[in-house]
Amino acid sequence: MRADSRFASPSFLAVLSSRISGQLQKMGILVGLCGVLAASVLGTCGTASAQTKTATATTLAVTSGGNAVTTVASGSVVTLTAQVNAGATALTAGQVKFCDASVTYCTDIHVLGTAQLTSAGTATVKFRPGIGSHNYKAVFAGTNTYAGSSSASTALEATGTIPPLATATTINQTGSWGAYTLSATVTETGNIVPPTGAVSFLDTNNGNAVLGTGNLGSATRGVAWTNVNTSAPSVAGVTYAVADLNRDGIPDLFVKDYFGTYDVLLGNGDGTFTVKGSPFGPSSETGSFIIGDFNNDGIPDVAAIDGNYYAPNTTITIFLGNGDGTFTASGSSPALGYNPTSIATADINGDGNADLIIVEQGSSTSSDGQVVIFFGNGDGTFTQASSATSIASTGSSIIPADLNRDGKIDLVLTGVGSTGITILLGNGDGTFTTIAGPGQLGESMPALADDFRTFLIFPAGAHAEHAAQA
Numbered sequence: 523m524r525a526d527s528r529f530a531s532p533s534f535l536a537v538l539s540s541r542i543s544g545q546l547q548k549m550g551i552l553v554g555l556c557g558v559l560a561a562s563v564l565g566t567c568g569t570a571s572a573q574t575k576t577a578t579a580t581t582l583a584v585t586s587g588g589n590a591v592t593t594v595a596s597g598s599v600v601t602l603t604a605q606v607n608a609g610a611t612a613l614t615a616g617q618v619k620f621c622d623a624s625v626t627y628c629t630d631i632h633v634l635g636t637a638q639l640t641s642a643g644t645a646t647v648k649f650r651p652g653i654g655s656h657n658y659k660a661v662f663a664g665t666n667t668y669a670g671s672s673s674a675s676t677a678l679e680a681t682g683t684i685p686p687l688a689t690a691t692t693i694n695q696t697g698s699w700g701a702y703t704l705s706a707t708v709t710e711t712g713n714i715v716p717p718t719g720a721v722s723f724l725d726t727n728n729g730n731a732v733l734g735t736g737n738l739g740s741a742t743r744g745v746a747w748t749n750v751n752t753s754a755p756s757v758a759g760v761t762y763a764v765a766d767l768n769r770d771g772i773p774d775l776f777v778k779d780y781f782g783t784y785d786v787l788l789g790n791g792d793g794t795f796t797v798k799g800s801p802f803g804p805s806s807e808t809g810s811f812i813i814g815d816f817n818n819d820g821i822p823d824v825a826a827i828d829g830n831y832y833a834p835n836t837t838i839t840i841f842l843g844n845g846d847g848t849f850t851a852s853g854s855s856p857a858l859g860y861n862p863t864s865i866a867t868a869d870i871n872g873d874g875n876a877d878l879i880i881v882e883q884g885s886s887t888s889s890d891g892q893v894v895i896f897f898g899n900g901d902g903t904f905t906q907a908s909s910a911t912s913i914a915s916t917g918s919s920i921i922p923a924d925l926n927r928d929g930k931i932d933l934v935l936t937g938v939g940s941t942g943i944t945i946l947l948g949n950g951d952g953t954f955t956t957i958a959g960p961g962q963l964g965e966s967m968p969a970l971a972d973d974f975r976t977f978l979i980f981p982a983g984a985h986a987e988h989a990a991q992a
Contacts, residue, residue: 579607582658584603606671618660620636622656666950687710705736776811859882907953920933
């Protein structure tokens with residue numbers, strides 16, 4: 523779960539988008555693609571399938587403290603609850619995305635969260651909305667049997683004001699004796715409204731006599747970060763993922779540490795974290811893991827590759843979440859082959875349960891790789907697909923996405939060294955058809971994210987360089 527600044531480059535995204543689109547068009551499978559990678563909108567835009575599916579209806583409820591709300595105070599935890607029905611029948615399997623309803627596509631930063639439908643017939647996410655007016659919707663992805671659907675838009679107003687951090691004022695001088703010009707810069711971070719008003723210039727050698735005043739000019743936005751102690755200095759983190767592990771609406775951290783074990787850091791809601799218990803899990807040299815809901819109870823679980831890179835019979839340890847930031851190791855531990863390099867999750871066979879996708883080395887004597895699928899049973903256990911898909915080399919990262927809009931999950935694999943990108947078109951049964959990748963893209967790099975969503979980080983609004991002269 524590493525972040526790579528190269529993926530924030532618009533030129534890189536544009537090149538990658540162009541190459542992928544061009545290759546897919548050559549294969550005759552891309553018709554009316556509804557988004558472009560560089561704009562991060564490739565994703566949900568309708569599917570076409572020869573199979574007749576049962577129509578569904580999705581509804582969304584917005585609550586806080588157990589009550590339906592249209593307005594909440596800043597800092598309140600809000601619960602979005604989706605229910606999907608096929609006629610009078612409530613569905614209990616499938617994935618729901620919760621999205622910003624004011625945009626066209628439910629992708630990228632507009633996805634608030636995803637959740638599995640549970641045995642209760644609902645999917646939920648909890649979060650704390652930012653100050654302002656919001657509109658939310660729930661999008662059911664659909665399964666082999668049931669068609670996807672979206673809820674109506676539901677409005678919510680989060681009231682309050684953002685308290686600004688302290689301002690800092692600096693004085694600048696230009697010119698020479700007899701012709702000085704004084705200017706001041708006022709810097710403020712943490713608010714979306716820039717400071718306004720006048721600045722007085724004082725002669726500190728003469729009783730702070732006022733030499734002159736000047737009004738603050740137009741704001742120039744900047745980027746600034748406030749260093750906050752995580753309150754977990756003893757955790758030697760190597761890779762991490764973010765999820766609401768204790769279901770309190772505040773993001774938490776799941777961390778693989780330097781020693782190969784796992785740590786949970788529960789968010790306090792102010793940028794700090796508290797370590798939950800002690801490191802757990804068997805020591806692992808791979809450190810690759812993925813978070814998903816594997817037993818359909820609405821609580822995040824973890825699937826972690828455990829074992830030596832090059833030893834046979836490497837396993838996947840399934841940690842089922844208890845809903846309080848702790849985990850229980852499941853008895854299911856599917857065996858793997860050599861050198862498993864990456865793991866991802868998606869509903870590969872369209873049954874509504876989360877499956878696991880593993881890229882590993884084909885054998886101890888070959889550098890070729892293979893993609894192995896483990897079908898989720900919806901109870902935290904998995905069944906390995908009957909066959910694996912061979913690839914030219916061991917991939918380093920996986921993107922699950924429906925690239926050709928046929929309702930089946932496809933895979934984009936980044937290769938090792940200069941081998942570029944491999945595209946696997948899903949057949950919906952755990953097997954894939956390989957097509958040529960978009961070209962050579964240099965060194966091995968992590969994949970962007972599912973549905974080609976890039977992780978863009980927007981810091982708190984920062985306003986700097988408000989100048990006044992006298």
